[in-house]
Amino acid sequence: MQPNRYANHNLPADFTRQHHALAGLDTREFLSFIFATHRPFGQVAAVTSFGAESAVLLRLIADVAPSAPIIFIDTGFHFDETLAYRDELVSHLGLQSVKTVGLDPLSEKRSDANGMLHLTDPDGCCQLRKVAVLDHALRGQDGWVSGQKRYQSHERSTIDRLEWDSARGKWKFNPLADWNTSDLMTYQTQHQMPPHPLAAAGYLSVGCSPCTTPVTDGEDVRAGRWRHHEKRECGLHRPADLIVATG
Numbered sequence: 555m556q557p558n559r560y561a562n563h564n565l566p567a568d569f570t571r572q573h574h575a576l577a578g579l580d581t582r583e584f585l586s587f588i589f590a591t592h593r594p595f596g597q598v599a600a601v602t603s604f605g606a607e608s609a610v611l612l613r614l615i616a617d618v619a620p621s622a623p624i625i626f627i628d629t630g631f632h633f634d635e636t637l638a639y640r641d642e643l644v645s646h647l648g649l650q651s652v653k654t655v656g657l658d659p660l661s662e663k664r665s666d667a668n669g670m671l672h673l674t675d676p677d678g679c680c681q682l683r684k685v686a687v688l689d690h691a692l693r694g695q696d697g698w699v700s701g702q703k704r705y706q707s708h709e710r711s712t713i714d715r716l717e718w719d720s721a722r723g724k725w726k727f728n729p730l731a732d733w734n735t736s737d738l739m740t741y742q743t744q745h746q747m748p749p750h751p752l753a754a755a756g757y758l759s760v761g762c763s764p765c766t767t768p769v770t771d772g773e774d775v776r777a778g779r780w781r782h783h784e785k786r787e788c789g790l791h792r793p794a795d796l797i798v799a800t801g
């Protein structure tokens with residue numbers, strides 16, 4: 555294992571052992587291991603946006619652990635197409651435990667009653683409608699699975715398949731970290747996965763409707779997110795200096 559850049563972040567005692575256990579496994583084996591019935595990482599949930607690239611991870615999970623808990627954060631600003639795609643994929647894949655979570659009405663009334671916070675403070679809006687909601691939804695979970703890939707952006711270029719989310723004190727898994735666009739498209743075609751309804755219109759990464767635009771040729775997959783702001787991430791995935799990763 556490479557020297558750990560973030561050695562002060564209280565890694566679990568079995569981090570190195572688990573890292574070795576997962577090394578060399580292909581993506582399906584990796585997911586089978588973390589969702590194995592003896593629960594080597596405790597309770598683990600997957601988090602998905604039902605976005606343009608979500609189908610591959612969900613198909614793999616449906617294959618190895620169809621009853622695994624899956625969390626979808628409904629910010630209240632999703633495209634109608636995304637909500638329809640969620641329902642289509644849940645049915646298509648036979649996912650048994652998809653839970654939609656969102657901001658409680660009282661907090662919404664207190665913090666963003668007119669639903670305009672995204673215009674003046676997108677970081678605050680994401681914190682309210684995504685990060686805090688996920689933090690709450692992950693209570694009782696020991697780890698979570700994300701669909702992040704290294705190729706998606708500079709910010710994601712160093713993620714590892716196994717990480718320790720020290721801010722939340724949970725395992726974090728990125729099973730598709732080393733997949734690229736070609737891998738995803740091949741898999742989707744081979745398994746005849748329905749595309750996100752907006753993908754054909756250039757929405758290669760689909761988030762909330764006020765903060766998502768299509769991308770043009772040559773742009774990063776995520777270039778259409780918060781296009782007119784410096785913002786690149788919603789905050790669900792903590793910055794690298796808060797997530798422990800090994801080389």
Ligand code: SF4
Nearest residue numbers: 672676679680762765
């Ligand atoms: S993506 Fe935009 S609308 Fe959605 S939570 Fe973040 S700032 Fe708010």
